[in-house]
Amino acid sequence: MKKYDIVVVGGGPAGSAAAWQAATSGASVLCVDKARFPRDKPCGDGLTPRALGLLEGMGLSAELERFPVVEYLKIRGSSSWQVRWPDRPGLPNFARVARRLEFDELLLTHAAGAGAEVRQSCEAIAPIRTGDLVTGIEVRTARSTTERIRADIVIAADGAYSPMKKALGLESRISGPVGVAVRAEMPSNRPHDPSFEIHMPLRFDRRYIPGYGWVFPLEDGRINVGAGYLTTFRQWRDINLVGMLGDFMKSLPPEWQLPEIAELRKARAVQAWRLPMGFTAWPPWRPGLLLAGDAVGAIKPTNGAGISKALQSGLDASECAVAALAAGGPHDLSGYERALRRRWGLQYGLARGAFRAVGHPRPISLAVRALDHAPIRRLAIRAGFGRDALRDYSDGPDRIPAAVPGPTVRDAG
Ligand SMILES: Cc1cc2nc3c(=O)[nH]c(=O)nc-3n(C[C@H](O)[C@H](O)[C@H](O)COP(=O)(O)OP(=O)(O)OC[C@H]3O[C@@H](n4cnc5c(N)ncnc54)[C@H](O)[C@@H]3O)c2cc1C
Known part of the structure; x- marks a missing residue:
């Protein structure tokens, strides 16, 4: 042996x-x-700056060059804002998609x-x-x-x-909490945008659920679109994950000309997995x-x-x-x-x-509404990204393209 x-x-x-x-x-x-x-x-x-820092430490700097750079994090919802990754010692101030x-x-x-x-x-x-x-x-x-x-x-x-x-x-x-998420890679007419786009909140039965949708840019106009939520949400089993992704895709700009979810399913491009x-x-x-x-x-x-x-x-x-x-x-x-x-x-x-607590719709809706207020948003950005991030922070529809409406999730059967 x-x-x-x-x-x-x-x-x-x-x-x-x-x-x-x-x-x-x-x-x-x-x-x-x-x-x-x-x-x-x-x-x-998505490879965060922290992931890139570790990969560089493993001697992979040159190999990483081929993966597209992502410069911004954009949050879209009832309020819309964008932020750049801060300068942190030993870490790049950008992300990549691979x-x-x-x-x-x-x-x-x-x-x-x-x-x-x-x-x-x-x-x-x-x-x-x-x-x-x-x-x-x-x-x-x-x-x-x-x-x-x-x-x-x-x-x-x-x-x-x-x-x-x-x-x-x-x-x-x-x-710890366990999430479930679904994603599909697809062609699109979306102009190249070097940002991780996060759409929140998601809704089910008119209630907020603890999760978000995302659009991450790949090469040649292709994008990775997905949505996920925490199973701390009491009714999480009632949500049809693929239906949720389909609804989310419908909420994205029509000029992106995304394929139908049924088409993606047929091509086996839709996949779900757990997140512990x-x-x-x-x-x-x-x-x-x-x-x-x-x-x-x-x-x-x-x-x-x-x-x-x-x-x-x-x-x-x-x-x-x-x-x-x-x-x-x-x-x-x-x-x-x-x-x-x-x-x-x-x-x-x-x-x-x-x-x-976030399994309950009420704290989520309070947190989401709190983020609609610029001073609270600024505090949250500062807590999550550090003081420097606010230098590159822009806020509101006049500074970044208008938010698309948050998706409404229904059980698609
Ligand atoms: C939809 C979705 C989107 C996500 N998006 C992001 C993102 O954008 N950025 C990010 O940082 N994270 C993201 N995550 C989380 C990320 O994908 C995982 O945290 C990461 O893949 C964990 O890596 P791992 O090596 O632990 O496990 P895995 O990547 O799952 O690798 C496990 C490996 O084990 C092998 N294996 C399993 N069983 C056996 C066995 N019995 N014998 C031998 N081999 C076995 C599998 O084949 C696999 O290769 C996402 C997760 C999901 C579900």
Whole structure:
């Protein structure tokens, strides 16, 4: 039976970052993914400045140049405003969009280039355990044979549905909010606009729901359009996700000439997925096992950004794994728990509390109405982006194109 220092399950942003970091530190590392790359992942394809900073740290600056730059964040709703990302040390003041088909393959290839062994079409079907200690994984290969692979430490970076977490029956002491979102990539006549456009609020049955719609620019006039909301909304199961996307698309300017939702569905361009946020697997380790990215619920609850969190938690998990192996063994991986708590513990804890309230339409409508008032909006921007962001802040329909009406979501059956 083959043995590695570290086996990473999943070759998305969390798994590739973890594999890259482990290989760069000199560990023997295997990364398995059940998919064959290039593979897609339902996503808005937005890379925040923080994600770009981490990718640059991984030596990918030159490769990132090919992905379109996004300069502004535009909020459209009952009030409309736009802001530029602030100057922050070590981070660019812009974002990018990268189709996951291309981006994830780039990351996985980068991990392989650093020395990680990569096996695609290789599905982890069960953890191997010796008592409480995870000591490897059992995989099903492309030829449908099974194989056992030993590892000192396994990093589960197997995404929002984390089969590893499920197979181990892990209970979580913390339960952050879970979102659901749907997106489609499509052609459009929209003039190129280097901005992430966020449309809020969404409504269901005339009530506000905690979520937003987005339009992100890709190349050649193509756009990524999507919508998502938190399942803290009591009636979330009554909402038809695809119907919601269709209604949102209808609310966008007709001159963009977007395709019909039925057409996109037929072409299988409409995909939905979960977003576990604010930590949904805690502690994020067990003897011999670390969880990273969506598998640990690392997505930022306030905006749904998960790529930077997947990268960061993957890097942290590997760093901790390598340190633990050097210090004596895989039994105590609590350094990782401390690292995640230091990074996001307070922020995610506050968000978990706030989002419990956000399941109710009333606090959402109060928050949305509060943002209609310029002084409160300015305070919110300052809190979210820092004082400098207000230098590039513009407000109101005379400064940016008029807002399109917020979509009304109805159950489309
Ligand atoms: C609709 C939508 C829009 C989003 N938009 C954005 C955005 O614009 N910007 C942003 O920052 N974040 C966004 N997110 C969040 C972001 O997509 C995720 O947080 C991110 O992909 C998490 O990365 P990951 O590596 O943890 O998991 P994933 O990217 O899901 O990768 C997990 C990998 O594990 C593999 N895998 C699963 N099971 C097994 C198994 N048993 N054996 C082997 N391999 C396995 C999968 O094939 C996959 O490659 C969005 C999410 C959704 C749903």
